[in-house]
Amino acid sequence: MTQAPNRRTAVETLRWVGDERGYLVLIDQTRLPLELVERECRDVETVWEAIKELRVRGAPAIGIAAAYGVVLGLQSAALSQSSALGARLEEVIAYLAKSRPTAVNLFWALDRMRAKGTALLAQSASGNFLGGLLAEARAIHEEDRAICRAIGRYGAELLAVGGGVLTHCNAGGLATAEYGTALSVFFTCQDQGKRLHVFVDETRPLLQGARLTAWELAQRGIEATLICDNMAGQVMREGKVQAVVVGADRIAANGDTANKIGTYSVAVLAAAHGIPFYVAAPTTTFDLAIDSGEQIPIEQRSREEITHGFGRQTAPDGIAVYNPAFDVTPARLIKAIITERGVIEPVSRETIQAAIGPTKRRT
């Protein structure tokens, strides 16, 4: 672990150091906002733990981390044996796929790494196997930067005059390679000179809004006000919010969207106040193999996240807890989905099919 300089301006969520025998460095997001600490991942197990424990989180960033994780997992394999390499590749992919169940970008990135690895092995290019895998992981990483910028440009067109906006959890640079999805919309508005005021849901239980989104907005000098999740309805009622923009972890073929727990409540509240509710996500977040939100698996997390949030017990011993990490917002509550290919509006099976194309394979 190395202490990164505090004066850095751009958030570098993940970076690969060295050649194909190198390693991954990521910001340990559990330490923010008080400490900007980087964590070195020199084996696939450390990547798995970083994803599981939310040191790296956000659907696109999880995908990128997993892609680099595949490279790390293959470094120790005997590169001369093509059949062993293929088996090890599948083993590493299966292992990383079990780190978190909901974000589809994880499976998408692993699928890409498998396809690349399989192609390399078919070419008998085992001498360049690791280098080829690293190139693919780097490509996923670089593509995500461009995707986030494009999402920001399309989204900023929807916020023509700026104003008050609300977001939930963190769909920022920390959730992606850089710039983010929902926050990319805000950053692009700022670049265009539109004045925004962002209301940030703190996002219990793990406070990604308070710890990460508030921090990113402050780093870029965007006006922001932190609220508890249960205050979102009140700020909407007071007329302070003209739009809601959130990220996504998985979007079904009909537009139902899994995102951080609490997103659904925000969408219901937005609808009740006539406020447009936007989802910003790369097309890799769509899972057209899943027909509707009811089929999206929802990760259940530990009770201690609620009963012992942040170092102190705040609930009686033995109390039962329900702690789903995500919920599903039905398509009918989503005014538009902002992707790198453009804005999908209205949100329906047909408009999504037209924008995204044929069904993709899943790990």
Place this chain on the structure above:
Amino acid sequence: MTQAPNRRTAVETLRWVGDERGYLVLIDQTRLPLELVERECRDVETVWEAIKELRVRGAPAIGIAAAYGVVLGLQSAALSQSSALGARLEEVIAYLAKSRPTAVNLFWALDRMRAKGTALLAQSASGNFLGGLLAEARAIHEEDRAICRAIGRYGAELLAVGGGVLTHCNAGGLATAEYGTALSVFFTCQDQGKRLHVFVDETRPLLQGARLTAWELAQRGIEATLICDNMAGQVMREGKVQAVVVGADRIAANGDTANKIGTYSVAVLAAAHGIPFYVAAPTTTFDLAIDSGEQIPIEQRSREEITHGFGRQTAPDGIAVYNPAFDVTPARLIKAIITERGVIEPVSRETIQAAIGPTKRRT
């Protein structure tokens, strides 16, 4: 401060020790659920601080504490001088009225103590002045017990078969003399053999749900599940909740209801899921001098409650915070108001006027 025995079964939120020269003892609710600690209040300043810092909270309990606070504030007065007593009475009442601005029961209790004190002085009964004030405070205290029991009986009729219910904040025995308002409904259902499962919003920022409601339900062996506030929509969507019951801090003449921040969001979510939303409150919570919720003053609390809520800083330095202690749920979202005199349904200016009677004076 004395450590109360952990095995006590009934919650004794407040108790007066001794005669009119005695003192008030209250449970320090900021220490729950890990420690059951009582705090002795031997002067009015300690009562004021206990209300301000939420050591005692909940609209009815604040009223009772303030009534005893008036007795404490007069103990040091020169009892032989009737004019000085009257001035000191007004001074103490004005002081206590500034402890918290939203709960109307505070002003109601202080009005009652003023009326009693004024009557005692008019009778030239200054010899028995303190004793008379204490009797009035004790009467307020005792009446609240009976009121809570009656609210429980009326409310239990609305939950004919038990089932899943949801509550926000703490409207329990700790918020009243005993038994509570919203929780009295659940306790009465339990007494009647109805099976309930209570979903408890943790209620950020001060976690009264996690710390107090979960504790009270556990003490009485009622099935309960703790959730973060942003999960209420999800449990409703999953069909786990058949009714919502909450308390109130002030109810306007048209039925608009101020209660703990987040209550309004719960009401909107309940409406969106077709779930009845009930308010349980004594008639002293009505403030007919206030025409609608827009005129209810909303207390704003400190930023640290959000940024340093769990004994650790969880938001970046300097971030702006919005921290209203209450919000207002419009009457149209409230299916019925459960009072000690019966159930007001539908909730309208007319039905409230009929149930509560003429406008009362305010401090």
